[in-house]
Amino acid sequence: MSEPWRPAPDAEVKLDLSRLKGEPAGTDTRYSVALDGRLGDEWVADFRALQAESAVGRRFELDRGRGAVRFSCRSVDGTTVVFEALERLEELVRHANQIVAVRRASGPRIGALSAAPPAR
DSSP, X not given: OOOTTSOOXXXXXXXXXXXXXXXXXTTXXXXXXXXXXXXXXXXXXXXXXXXHHOTTGGGOEEETTTTEEEEEEEGGGOHHHHHHHHHHHHHHHHHHHHHHHHHHHHOTTSOOOOSSOOOO
């Protein structure tokens, strides 16, 4: 039995770790990792809403025009911290994919994810 909330393979956004780049920026290293897949308005809105709700998510900067996400790590922290950041980013991307998939499977009843409380 298929799961209706799983994104279709062609609609899913993924990290392309083969295009991970790092460059020195003072005492930090600024990383950029490419995203593979279509960054539609719906997906971008959900990704940004997830970022706003999470202190961890705020460290990532989505560059929709380049299809990439940027983040920084202190140069002295080493690769473990970089891999942890990539794992967190991958989880954010996966969660945004799931939200879009659930909305598409449910039809127009489910609106955009919002960090704001509902209006009264």
